[in-house]
Amino acid sequence: MAIILPRRLIIHFCGYCFLIFLLFLCRQAGAQNHGVISGTLTDCADNSTLFAANVFVEGTTNGVSTDRDGRYRLTNLPPGKIVIVYSYLGYLDEKRELEVVAGQTVQQDVALCLDVVMTQEIVIRAQAMGQAAAINQQINSNTIVNVVSKEKIQELPDQNAAESVGRLAGVSIERNAGEGTKVVVRGLSPRFNSITVNGQRIPSTDEEDRSVDLSMISTDALEGIEVFKALKPEMDGDAVGGTINFVTKKAPEGRHGSIKAQSGYNDLESDYGQIRGSVNLSNRFLDNKLGLIVGGNFQRANRASDNLNGSYTNNGLDSEGEPLVRVNNLNLVDRVETRDRLGASLTVDYKLKNGDITFNGFWGQTRRDEIRRRRRYRANTARQEYDLRNREIDTRLFTGIVNGKHNLFNNIEFTWQVSQSQTKRNTPFSHTGEFRELGAFPNPDETSFETLANSARNDLEETFLKRSFFDESSVDDLNRTASANIKIPFRTGKVINGNVKFGGKIRDKERNRNVDRTSTSAFGANDIGAANPDLFDLTREGKIKISNFIGGYVAEDFLDGRFFMGPGGENVNGPGLDPALLNQFRLDFLDEHTKDASVDLSDYEAGETVSAGYFQAEVNLGKKLMVLSGVRLEHTENNYRSIFGTPVVDEGGNVNLTGLNDTTGTRSYTEILPMFHVRYKFNEWFDVRLAATKTLSRPNYFNLVPWERLNGFNQTIEQGQPNLKHTSVWNYDAFLSFYNKWGLFTVGGFYKELENIDYIRQSRNQAAGPTLGWDVTRPENSEFTTTVQGVELDLQANLRFLPKPLDGIVFSANYTFLKSETYFPLFLTSNSPDPPFLPIVNDTVRLGTLPGQANRIGNLAIGYERGGFSGRISMVFKGESLRVAEEEEENVGSLRVTVGKIAENDSFTDNNTRWDISLRQKINKKLSLLININNLTNEPDRAFRGSDLYPTQEEFFGWTADIGLKLSL
Structure with missing residues (x-):
């Protein structure tokens, strides 16, 4: 019954929508006495289409905005002569007197020109046009949206789509190896956002949560980027931070094309092997009815980094009552990584008599080849460790979309869409070798990272191979979607007009994750050495020395000589561990690498079906007031399959599972999402926007899987929670906009x-039984309300009113203040004062900020264009944020607690400011020179614990530069 009832609700909802549709069909009988005017708005200089321009009948409120192709369609026009006004902020208005013919469509195309005195010196206008395009889309939208236009995308030196989104107000990005990967909107984790391509949801690329790695999407394939911060009923309801929509290019009229080729330099590695290129070709055929655009891009980048990170322990109070903090762990990491990014897109559109049909295919891929060398000073266990990891990661996205737009009865707009979108994240090769030196700190000095490193013994003769393990993993996520929408405009007199829109959508998801690991057992590497004394140099105890795996690699200038990678004594950065020697060891002793069955507990299969219907109405009362309201109904059905068991280590160190069982989980629920928007234009240069919307966020996939892992050695229990509830959210927005x-x-x-x-x-765990007193880690819903609030300031300006040469300046800046309050569940233990002195467990909570939510976010860009030259210097600032737990590499599929039990143990990312430069110079009408410099000041990523007195991470990536040519065909 729990599933039948929501389905009935959806059926009834669709029935009401169909009834409304029939009523409006009856109304169309009178519409035959009216006419239609349609056409396309373009820029008079380059014939590019103008998106979100205003087109309205003079003296009335009957008006529309142009779509992404610059097209407009005015309906319900009485026969006779009327005056149509065409306006676009930053451009000169145009008026046309036209004759409306009953039952017919009049075609009227118009070209608008920039409101500026044109001279021969002003040739390039890309920055000004891009700014105007973004402003027009924002102020003409019936919701709250930020935009990165196609012109700005081309001007920015960003490496991928994530970095371009990070230029907008209220948006920050997560980085990996210095490159943007995931997007944080308004302080909410990437899993709280909806990522779409041309309106269709991109499946998650993460192994456990719903976030998407955007580094695989090149900016070369994009027409624009939209960030919707207040949703409408017609949009998917599972977006709390916002919906980020990437729009791919569509063929304009005529033959167009471009070729771009760049070569670059990485300062950290002194590497000149950076390359980047793209090709885009488009044309229209059959009297402009058929449009075709194809594109491809490739990039190879060095993403190496130098990193140090560590942790602390509290050892009570000193003689003056101050906390006695000591270092217990220091890691030095040298990472060498090459990333190849590839992409291709194909768009085919065909114009029908009363509409069009479009196919869009988009493919993106990022291939990562990484070698990570790590040196670990572990004072808490008196060990020094080295490890070497060599891995390959392949992330792919493919989206295929077919959509249609049809005008029925000269008045009704019917749209439909079917799509399939798939992501794959494969790690076909990940080999790690771990080496250990026991008794490495005879007299440890734990005062600081430097003193701890200097007090290590560094005895390579007693440093041995601890274990070798090899991982293979894959995550496949497939979405199939179908939707249909009907939009019916209405007009009552000269004052009231608007439209009603309703439709339905179904999205079916299939997702599976598989991880396999083979490894030498806990003491297997030592046994191999004892059994083969003639093949290896051995320690006195018969263990395989680290010297058997040393090659010729040197970590030159690691951290500028502040710390040294080794292996071995002080002031040494090599020779280091050789991945070829380690891999040969694995191949020679494959029989000694046995399957680690415990990682199978992180495998799962998941299915999710979301059925949705919505109804919304937009009403314009005169030219000043717009009200949009409606409701969305979403029904979700989940099913999951996994296994659970207990890992047991035998005498040989092999890991086996006992009590192994398949387990399944299902859940269904329905959420009603009302949404309300108001826009009031006080005059032609000032408006206010208010929105109250309800949205939701579905739990992470891995959290819902009914898995369980029991570890008797550590007395821990980890488990999923198939009954985890979804998060429901009320969002309130208020924005004032001033523009001219x-x-x-x-x-x-x-x-x-x-x-x-x-x-x-x-x-x-306090339940009686064999696991009494064990630590339990699992996802749970908070009983308390979490709040997020903020203020966003955004300024975009051109200085064309200034005298020469200052009239070529284009300026943009935004700043966001963020604050959040949430309650972290935790438990505290103490001993009973009474015999038998049993532990007392106190489940409680403490107040804190959301992990990953920066307290301040800022962007600044100053551009200049004149006489064929265009230049821009830009800055991205991100303030402190509670640090998100990093990848737990040694225990695949483990759950991770992200904060400490007390605020003093919380880890924060530090303030970060990055500067970039982008330069363009036209050589002739078709050829341009391009120069980009990223991370100009070599700003590292830093983190600290509690306060900046206790740094926990410092990672450097160096600056990069590239130079190239762009040829317009």
Whole structure:
């Protein structure tokens, strides 16, 4: 019954929508006495289409905005002469007197020109046009949206789509090896965002959560980027931070093309092997009815980094009552990584008599080849360790979309879409070797990272191979989607007009994750040495020495000589561990690498079906007031399959599973999502926007899987939670916008209330049985309300009103203040004062900020264009944030607690400021010179614990530069 009832609700909802549709069909009988005017708006200089321009009948409120192809369609026009006004902020208005014919469509194309005195010196206008395009889309939208236009995308020196999104107000990005990967909108984790290509959801690329790695999407394939911060009923409801939509290019009229080729330099590695290129070709055929655009791109980048990170322990109080903090762990990491990014896109559109049909195919791929060498000073166990990891990661995205737009009865707009989108994240090769030196700290000095490193013994003669393990993993996520929408405009007199829109959508997901590991057992590497004394140099105890795996690699200038990678004594950065020698060891002793069955507990299969229907109405009362309201109904059905068992280590160190069982879980629920928007234009240069919307966030996949891992050696239990609730959120927005032909200034605030947000909770098992007193780690919903609030300031301006040569300046800046409050579940233990002095467990919570939510975010860009030259210097700033737990490489599929039990043990990322430069110079009409410099000041990523007195991470990536040519065909 729990499933039948929601389905009935959806059926009834669709029935009501169909009834409304029939009523409006009856109304169309009178519409035959009216006419239609349609056409396309373009830029008079380069014939590019103008998106979100205003087209309206003079003296009435009957108007529309142009679509992404610059097209407009005015309906319900009475026969006779009327005056149509065409306006686009930053451009000169145009008026046309036209004759409306009953039952017919009049075609009227119009070209608008920039509102500026044109001279021969002003040739390049890409920055100004890009700014105007973004401003027009934002101020003409019936919701709250930020935009990166196609012109700005081409001007920015960003490496991928994630970095371009990070230029917008309220948006920050997560980085890997210095390159943007995932997007944080308004302080909410990437899993709380919806990522789409042309409106269709991209499946997650992460092994456990719902986030998407955007580094595989090249900016060369994009027409624009939209970040919707307040949703409408017609949009997917599972977006709490926002919906990020990437729009791919579509063929304009005429034959066009471009070829871009660049070569670059990586300062950290002194590497000149950076290359990047793209090709785009487009044309229209059959009297412009058929459009075709194809594109491809390739990039190879060195993503090497030097990294140090560590941790501390509290050892009580000193003689003056201050906390006695000591270093217990220091890691030095040298990573050498090459990333290849490939992409291709194909768009075919065909114009029908009353509509069009479009196919869009998009493919993106990132291949990573990484060698990581790590040196670990572990004072808490008196060990020094070295490890070498060589791995390959392949992430792919393919999206295929067919959509249609049809005008019925000269008045009704019917749209439909079917799509299939798939992501794959494969790690076909990941080999790690771990080496250990026991008794490495005879007299450890734990005062600082430097003193701990200097007090190590560094005895390579007693440093031995601990184990070798090899991982293979894959995550496949497939979405199939179908949707249909009907939009019916209406007009009552000259004052009231608008439209109603309703439709339905179904999205079916298939997802599976598989991880395999083979490894030498806990003492297997030592046994191999004892059994083959003639093949290896051995320690006195018969263990395989690290010297058997040393090659010729040297980590030159590692951390500028502050610390040294070794292996061995002080002031040594090599020769280092050789991945070829380690891999040969694995191949020679494959029989000694046995399957680690415990990682199978992280395998799962998941299915998810989301059925949705919506109804929304937009009403314009005069030219000033717009009200949009409606409701969305989403029904979710989940099913999961996994296994659970207990890992047991035998005498040989082999890991086996006992009590192995298949387990399944299912869950279904329905959420009603009301949404309300108001826009009021006080005059032609000032408006206010208000929105109250309800959205949701579905739990991470791995958290829902009914898996369980019991570890008797550590007395721990890890388990999933198939009954985990989804998070429901109320979002409130208020924004003021001031604009004219010189730019836009926006100030706004938002407030979010999240119910049932989920966390990873660690507690103590108090149930009688063999696991009494064991630590339990599992996801749980919070009983408290989490709040997120912030203020966003955004300024975009051009200075064309200044005298020469200052009239070529284009300026943009935004700044966001963020604050969040959430309650972290935790448990505290103490001993009973009474015999038998049993432990007392106190389940409690503590207040904190959301992990990953920076307290401040800022962007600044100053551009200049004149006489064929275009230049831009830009800055990205991100303030402190509670650090998100990093990948737990040694225990595949483990759950991770992200914060300490007390605020003093919390780890934070530090403030970070990056500067970039982008330069363009036209050589002739078709050829341009390109120069980009990224991370100009070599800003590292830093983190600290509690306060900046206790640094926990410092990672350097160096600066990069590239130079190239762009040829317009």
